[in-house]
């Protein structure tokens with residue numbers, strides 16, 4: 178059984194009388210340990226799919242199972258709890274909490290789990306170490322560069338040791354050099370920690386770090402290419 | 408429920424000093440208003456509730472039961488009562504029968520001064536026995552024939568004498584006659600504290616009045632019914648007997664509409680404040696929609712987020728409420744309100760403070776509720792797109 182299983186996954190938005198279906202009858206399996214790049218033109222439904230995988234949106238039809246959980250059946254509260262242990266989400270605009278330090282930002286998702294203070298500290302320290310940002314742990318987001326902010330955001334996403342790491346254009350707001358180091362970091366997390374990663378990207382260069390590239394067009398997968406894994 | 412750290416709420420307050428100032432200041436003004444209105448009604452209520460003692464009975468001109476100041480009864484009434492009513496309290500050979508004149512007269516400090524209306528009560532020594540809550544606090548009681556006044560502490564303060572005893576030695580013009588203040592009295596917070604007392608005979612001469620306003624007596628066995636039947640048998644005196652506590656209760660009832668008006672006005676203005684607060688909090692939360700979406704993405708429940716935003720709002724409004732309570736105690740508590748039957752002080756007591764704090768807390772809750780709801784109503788994916 179694959180880590181992520183989508184069957185007939187459909188998402189329709191109703192806007193008044195008209196309905197938009199950015200995701201139609203999608204079947205998709207993603208194995209544990211994969212590094213998937215999700216590409217496609219603007220409006221093709223990439224973010225819609227990612228949000229369904231993240232459990233922050235619910236499918237209109239079809240089923241979605243992640244790590245054995247039937248995500249499409251969970252109620253709002255259950256879904257929130259499920260996300261806190263299974264999903265790490267990396268945003269294009271980092272979304273760090275401005276009033277919290279780097280350390281506190283990374284610590285935040287751990288507050289949702291039963292854990293001693295010392296264990297929490299060890300986990301935060303390890304996550305900051307893994308993204309090479311330990312020396313900035315006491316800085317506030319406004320005192321960090323975009324690349325540093327994204328590193329903190331990645332530390333925050335991996336600190337709970339989630340089943341899947343989801344990223345929506347994680348390098349979209351970064352310059353080329355920083356984007357490259359970010360991709361190297363994700364590839365390393367994939368290779369060394371065995372993190373399963375699904376990443377939406379517009380930049381063809383970033384796909385060279387992924388082992389699978391999916392192309393989405395008008396809500397359907399058009400091609401499933403195996404790229405050169407690192 | 409796993410909650411967000413308290414520091415998150417606290418630090419969010421510091422995000423926009425202007426907004427913080429606005430919400431703390433707004434809440435302070437609203438609470439100050441609540442304190443003023445509550446302190447006003449409480450002060451008025453208290454002055455009347457602690458006025459009068461249950462075994463004191465007032466004889467008033469029949470038909471003027473509502474207002475001592477309109478009442479006119481014959482001078483000889485006190486003598487007749489002392490002679491014919493059994494069961495009067497008596498101490499050291501003095502019967503507890505107090506003939507009194509109550510007048511509202513302008514007190515002025517000089518010729519050019521228009522003067523301010525004050526309640527003047529002309530009394531004999533028995534008044535101190537009948538109204539035993541009245542005590543000379545500083546100086547001494549007025550002596551008959553020397554045009555002297557003793558001022559209630561509140562009456563002194565209402566004319567700007569702080570502390571009240573600084574009024575001793577001051578001379579006022581009362582209907583063209585100079586009267587000197589020789590003492591300050593207290594009366595447990597009752598209406599007497601808002602009055603000036605002088606010797607009955609002096610006031611009679613100054614005001615050229617040959618009738619009494621009331622004869623108040625203290626009984627020791629006799630009760631209201633006895634006095635009512637006395638009034639009924641002595642129709643020539645045209646008297647009505649009223650228990651002193653009833654008189655003040657009815658007076659308080661007369662002023663209930665005033666209190667209601669004060670409260671309604673306060674509530675209306677406070678609602679305006681709430682509307683302003685809603686706006687401020689909405690602006691504060693709306694700019695954070697994407698952040699709130701992120702928190703939800705990590706798995707924080709809506710409850711946890713509501714609680715944190717509430718904490719933030721309640722912290723701001725409570726801070727304002729505390730400031731208002733400080734100002735209330737320091738400033739408002741000193742205020743003296745004058746009205747037709749005398750004066751009373753705005754009373755900022757524990758109950759009023761509790762009400763003010765509760766109002767501040769409520770303001771925080773209500774001020775946050777609608778904005779929070781509007782921010783959390785958005786589906787998470789939409790919230791995450793906000794501000795892009």
Ligand SMILES: Nc1ncnc2c1ncn2[C@@H]1O[C@H](COP(=O)(O)OP(=O)(O)OP(=O)(O)O)[C@@H](O)[C@H]1O
Pocket residue numbers: 190191192197198199217218219220221222223224225226788789
């Ligand atoms: N909440 C919504 N309500 C209505 N329509 C929506 C909503 N969210 C997305 N859509 C529509 O669904 C379609 C797919 O959107 P989606 O965000 O998944 O595209 P995308 O592939 O991520 O595009 P981009 O590369 O520009 O980020 C678009 O046409 C969009 O307008």
Ligand SMILES: [Mg+2]
Pocket residue numbers: 223224225345
């Ligand atoms: Mg997108």
